[in-house]
Amino acid sequence: MKTLAELAALRDKMKDKVALREGTGEKRIVVGMATCGIAAGARPVLNAFVVAINEAGLTGNVTVTQTGCIGICQYEPVVEVYESGKEKVTYVKMTSEKAQKVIEEHIKGGRPVKEYTIGEIKH
Amino acid sequence: MIRSHVLICGGTGCTSSGSVALKEALASELKAKGLDEEVKIVMTGCFGLCALGPIMIVYPDGTFYSRVTINDIPEIVDEHLLKGRIVDRLVYNDTTVEVEEGAHISLNDTTFYKKQKRVALRNCGVINPEVVDEYIAMDGYQALGKVLTEMSPAQVIQLMKDSGLRGRGGGGFPTGMKWDFAAKSVSDKKYVVCNADEGDPGAFMDRSVLEGDPHAVIEAMAIAGYAIGADEGYIYVRAEYPIAIKRLTIAIAQAREYGLLGKDIFSTSFNFDIQLRFGAGAFVCGEETALLTSIEGNRGEPRPRPPFPAVKGLFGQPTIINNVETFANIPQIILKGAEWFASMGTEKSKGTKVFALGGKITHTGLVEIPMGTTLREIVEEIGGGVPNGKKFKAAQTGGPSGGCIPASHIDTPIDYDNLIAIGSMMGSGGLIVMDEDNCMVDIAKFFLEFTVDESCGKCTPCRIGTRRMLELLTKITNGNGTLEDIDHLEELAKHIKATALCGLGQTAPNPVLSTLRYFRDEYIAHVVEKRCPAGVCKNLVSYEIVADKCKGCTACRRACPVGAISGEVKQSHIIDKNKCIKCGVCVTKCKFDAIIRK
Numbered sequence: 028m029k030t031l032a033e034l035a036a037l038r039d040k041m042k043d044k045v046a047l048r049e050g051t052g053e054k055r056i057v058v059g060m061a062t063c064g065i066a067a068g069a070r071p072v073l074n075a076f077v078v079a080i081n082e083a084g085l086t087g088n089v090t091v092t093q094t095g096c097i098g099i100c101q102y103e104p105v106v107e108v109y110e111s112g113k114e115k116v117t118y119v120k121m122t123s124e125k126a127q128k129v130i131e132e133h134i135k136g137g138r139p140v141k142e143y144t145i146g147e148i149k150h
Numbered sequence: 151m152i153r154s155h156v157l158i159c160g161g162t163g164c165t166s167s168g169s170v171a172l173k174e175a176l177a178s179e180l181k182a183k184g185l186d187e188e189v190k191i192v193m194t195g196c197f198g199l200c201a202l203g204p205i206m207i208v209y210p211d212g213t214f215y216s217r218v219t220i221n222d223i224p225e226i227v228d229e230h231l232l233k234g235r236i237v238d239r240l241v242y243n244d245t246t247v248e249v250e251e252g253a254h255i256s257l258n259d260t261t262f263y264k265k266q267k268r269v270a271l272r273n274c275g276v277i278n279p280e281v282v283d284e285y286i287a288m289d290g291y292q293a294l295g296k297v298l299t300e301m302s303p304a305q306v307i308q309l310m311k312d313s314g315l316r317g318r319g320g321g322g323f324p325t326g327m328k329w330d331f332a333a334k335s336v337s338d339k340k341y342v343v344c345n346a347d348e349g350d351p352g353a354f355m356d357r358s359v360l361e362g363d364p365h366a367v368i369e370a371m372a373i374a375g376y377a378i379g380a381d382e383g384y385i386y387v388r389a390e391y392p393i394a395i396k397r398l399t400i401a402i403a404q405a406r407e408y409g410l411l412g413k414d415i416f417s418t419s420f421n422f423d424i425q426l427r428f429g430a431g432a433f434v435c436g437e438e439t440a441l442l443t444s445i446e447g448n449r450g451e452p453r454p455r456p457p458f459p460a461v462k463g464l465f466g467q468p469t470i471i472n473n474v475e476t477f478a479n480i481p482q483i484i485l486k487g488a489e490w491f492a493s494m495g496t497e498k499s500k501g502t503k504v505f506a507l508g509g510k511i512t513h514t515g516l517v518e519i520p521m522g523t524t525l526r527e528i529v530e531e532i533g534g535g536v537p538n539g540k541k542f543k544a545a546q547t548g549g550p551s552g553g554c555i556p557a558s559h560i561d562t563p564i565d566y567d568n569l570i571a572i573g574s575m576m577g578s579g580g581l582i583v584m585d586e587d588n589c590m591v592d593i594a595k596f597f598l599e600f601t602v603d604e605s606c607g608k609c610t611p612c613r614i615g616t617r618r619m620l621e622l623l624t625k626i627t628n629g630n631g632t633l634e635d636i637d638h639l640e641e642l643a644k645h646i647k648a649t650a651l652c653g654l655g656q657t658a659p660n661p662v663l664s665t666l667r668y669f670r671d672e673y674i675a676h677v678v679e680k681r682c683p684a685g686v687c688k689n690l691v692s693y694e695i696v697a698d699k700c701k702g703c704t705a706c707r708r709a710c711p712v713g714a715i716s717g718e719v720k721q722s723h724i725i726d727k728n729k730c731i732k733c734g735v736c737v738t739k740c741k742f743d744a745i746i747r748k
Contacts, residue, residue, distance in 0.1 A: 028408045029417045031295040034286065041287030047155045048209045048276060060234040074188065077153035090210040091153055093234020 046086040054089045054134060056080075058121075059105040061096030067103035068122070075123035076106070079130045089134060102145065108133060117145045154189045154231060157207040159275060161196030161361050162354070162393055163515075164203035168219070169193075172204050175220045179227045189231050195362015197275035199262060201514035202242060207257070207275075214257045216242040261531050262513050267494065269502045270318075270355075270478035271518045274362030279397050282404035285365040291410050293484035294369050297376055298418045306377040307333055312488035314500035315480070319345055319436075319473030320548065320577045321653070322499070322566040325480075328470055331460035332378040335468035340380035342371050343464060343471040345441055346387035346394070349433040350549025351600060353580035355504040356474035358516050360387065360394035363478065364401035368424060370477035372411065373484065375422040378470055383424040386441050390431055398426060433550075433604035437652045438471045440606065451608045452652035473578070475504055495521030499565030509546075509582035512537050522563040525555055529583055540585035544668070548577025550597040550604075551657030553664025554590065573664040575657070589686035590669040591676055595623040597661040601654065612655030615646040619662060627687040631677040640666060685747045688732045692748050697722040699744035706736035706745060 028034055058064070058073040076091045099105060102119035106129070109115050116139045118129060125143055133139050141147055158164070158173050173191055180186045197205050202216035206226075213236050215226070222240055229235045242260070257263055268274075277284035285291070297306055311326030332340060344367060348356040360367065371383045387395055402424055405411040413421045427445050434440045435450040442464045444450035463469025479501060483491045492500045499521040505528065508514055512534030519528065525545055529535065536542050544554040547564075553574035555562065562568050566576050584593065598620045607613045622639045625631050643659030643666075650656045666673060675681050682690040695706075695715075700722040707715040707723055714730040717723030725736070725745075737745045 028410065029414075031292075031299060031416060034291055034295055034416075037283065038286050038289065038292070041283045044152075045277065045284055045287045047152070048157065058234070060232065062233070065233065073153065074151065077188070078151045081151050092211050095233060095235045 043081070043084060043086045047090075049087070053111060055109040056089060056091045056134070057094045057107045057109065058091070059095070059097060059103055059107075060093035063096055063100035064103045064105065067100075067120075069104035071123050072104045072106065072121045072126055075126040076130070079127060080134075083130065083135065085134065099145070102148065105145075108139070118143045119145045119148050152188060152190045153210075155192055155209045156189060156231075157192045157194050157209065157275065159195070159197050159203060159205045160193035160279075160393070161200070161274075161358055162391075163196060163200035164205055165393060167203040169204035171220060172206070172218060172223070175223045176227070179223050180231070183227055183232060185227065185231055192278045193280070194277060195274040195279050196271075196358040196516055198266075198271070198358075198516040198518075199242070199513060200516065201512070205242075211236075212257060214242045215240040262515075262517070262534070265523065265527060265532050266518050267502050267520050268518050269482055269491075269494075270359060270366075270475050270504055271362070271516070272482070273366065274358055277363070279362055279364055280400050282365060282401065282408060282410075285363070289485060290365055290481075291369055293481035294372050294376075294410065295416055297373050297484055298416045298420055303333060303377045303379065306373065306484075309484065309488050310377070310480075313483045313491040314488075314495075314498075315476065315483060315491065316499065316566060317473055318475035318479070318503065318578070320551065320575065322576060325472060325476055328460060328472070329374065329377050331458065332380075332468045332470045335461050337468050339382075339465075339467045340378055341464040341467060341469040342374045342378070342380045342383040343442065343445070343459075343469055344371055344383065344385040344387075344474060344477055345436065345438065345471055346385055346391075346474045347429045347436040347441060348388065348391075348474070348578060349431075349436045349604075350551075350578050350580045352506060352508045352582050353549060353578045354506050355516060355579050357391050357394050359474050359478045359504075360391065361397055364394075364397045365405065366481055367398075367474055367477045368401055368405050368411065370480035371424060372415070372422045373480055374470060374472065374477070376420055378468070380470075381421045381423070383422065384427050384445055384464070385424060386427045386429055386435070386445055388431060389428040395426065395428065402426070432606070433600070434606040434652070434654050437654055439652065441471065442469065449606075451606045452654070454651060475579070496563060496565045496568075498567055503564070503576065503579055505547075505579045505581045507533050507581050507583070510536050510540065510585040510588070511583040519564075521565045524561050524563050526560045528564070528581065529560070533583065536583060536585050540587065542583065543586050543588060544584045544590065546574075546582040546584065546593065546661070547580065548575040548657075548660070549580050550600045551575060551653065551660055552577045552580075553660045554584075554593070554668060556668040558668075573660070573667050575660070587684055587686070589627075589682050589684040590665040590672050591623065591627055591682075592684075592686045594661045594665045595620065595627055598623055598658070601658040605654065605658075609649075609651035609655060611646045611649040612651070612658060615642055615650075616655070616658050618642060619646070619659065623662070626673065626676050627682075628689045629676065629680045629687070631673075633674075633677055636666070636670075636673050636677065681748075691732050692727060693725050693730060693732065693734070693736060694746055694748065695723050695725055696744050696746060699742050701742055701744070703741070705739045705741065709735050709739040711735065 104121045106118040106121045206215040315325045316322040440450045440452040459469045504518045605612045702720040714726045
């Protein structure tokens with residue numbers, strides 16, 4: 028390492044890797060991972076979110092974590108998106124493909140994907 | 151892709167309570183459950199809450215598990231890492247905070263951490279100390295880069311002076327001034343030495359910094375080298391710190407590999423490299439001139455000052471010698487500025503100080519607090535108070551060089567000058583809490599025993615004087631003391647302080663002087679009444695069974711290791727005082743408070 032620029036580049040690259048330990052980001056994606064969720068396929072969904080957040084370089088702002096059963100087992104896999112100051116958005120019957128769209132439109136774009144939310148599916 | 155980091159403390163405290171085995175068990179369990187690609191295990195330095203080790207933190211949620219055993223691993227993996235359900239029974243639950251059902255308070259909000267301000271310890275328990283990239287992610291080596299490319303040595307020294315940083319090894323000498331002296335000494339060859347010979351009983355903050363964040367010390371030493379014009383550094387570390395030595399060795403190799411040590415650092419003409427030297431455990435080698443003599447390959451004995459090391463130090467060349475914790479503060483001061491550092495603390499003591507809490511306190515461990523925090527806040531809030539409902543009697547700071555702070559001074563804001571004013575000293579930061587069951591004469595004797603053992607023997611006041619003091623203390627605790635002995639003790643103490651060659655001897659009488667100052671009544675009780683008020687000094691204690699209260703349950707009789715208690719079932723028992731060895735086990739066994747200690 029011979030220049031400050033090289034040091035800064037390495038720091039920026041490594042920052043994403045340790046960002047996980049900085050505490051919770053501004054946005055939290057919570058995947059239901061109780062028995063019902065796992066049986067319905069929550070693990071691939073969780074991993075899809077983790078991969079997408081990492082690839083988008085959003086690890087500093089967005090935290091992906093799990094939770095237990097919230098009682099709507101028939102709608103699993105359930106994914107909830109929390110953002111401070113905003114109402115929680117609950118996505119149901121999620122898949123890895125749907126996860127991509129949520130990342131693009133909701134997490135990056137700030138527009139919840141209405142057709143996947145619990146209100147839409149129920150009706 | 152990694153979605154979760156599990157941090158396990160790899161400091162000496164948690165290692166001895168089994169954290170290495172824990173890590174291996176977790177790794178194999180993760181593999182068995184197919185989670186090894188998603189969950190990363192990170193061995194870190196000390197989190198500070200050593201009493202509750204082994205400690206584990208799971209991110210991103212930041213769940214803090216304490217006293218984790220190998221048997222808990224499958225549950226943590228199945229429940230938490232797979233299903234996201236926190237294993238409640240293992241969560242460190244600070245009971246003084248009301249927690250909503252199902253939710254857990256953040257670590258930083260617990261009373262143990264809330265009042266702390268982590269500067270020297272900022273990376274301890276956060277990064278993996280064996281991976282330089284993680285240090286770099288936390289702005290590591292940015293300060294060195296800034297200094298080499300943007301600042302002149304004089305500017306660096308001015309910045310250190312402005313920050314008000316004082317030596318954390320105990321003396322509290324202003325770091326910037328020390329650097330200035332060395333910079334002004336003219337010589338082709340100069341040295342930077344890191345004093346990691348932490349010898350005070352009960353102090354382990356330097357060890358924790360070296361184990362948790364070794365690169366911070368390396369970076370700061372290079373900065374110091376640039377400031378004074380040195381190209382070589384030595385870290386003098388105790389051989390009793392194997393984990394610290396291992397991590398330092400790894401860190402130095404990684405820094406060299408990255409070109410952060412070596413020649414032409416950051417393409418400037420600045421060269422700097424560091425070597426390790428291991429101390430064999432002599433307390434006197436923590437004294438700077440003895441330490442230098444030891445690095446030179448000689449027997450570790452102090453030499454008179456002046457000349458000070460800044461003028462004539464290692465191998466006769468100008469040398470600065472700073473303590474580990476002092477160095478650990480420096481990269482932060484360079485990056486955040488002197489004003490930032492000077493905004494913390496009191497008028498004459500800036501920044502923070504790390505204390506190792508030990509003795510009669512609930513949260514044994516390591517805390518870093520702004521200077522000026524009161525002893526009450528440290529003991530009662532951060533430390534969780536004195537356990538078992540006992541009363542706080544005194545705190546001992548500064549180890550064998552320091553003194554006792556009695557309960558009447560518990561509201562004193564802790565800084566260098568206040569501690570000296572009340573007859574103690576900062577020392578390296580060991581803080582031992584004592585309750586009503588501690589005998590202050592015995593405490594003074596304990597520290598004197600230590601200094602007598604550790605005196606190097608070079609100067610007469612220390613070699614002979616401390617031994618005479620110990621003999622007087624032994625006489626008093628054995629119940630043979632006279633009032634004249636107390637006067638002699640005081641007189642000797644004053645002479646040794648004034649005439650000993652080095653810091654070890656000059657400060658050795660402090661534990662006696664400070665206990666005489668605040669607890670003279672206890673000395674007098676030993677001498678006049680032949681009584682030890684705390685019931686510690688065996689020659690002055692006797693045990694008796696109160697016949698009215700004794701139910702004849704035989705619990706004490708069965709527990710007595712020397713068969714000194716006799717009596718029939720359901721009849722009152724008696725203790726044979728000739729046989730009794732005063733171990734006190736009978737008192738702990740009696741359910742009826744029938745045994746009294748006098």
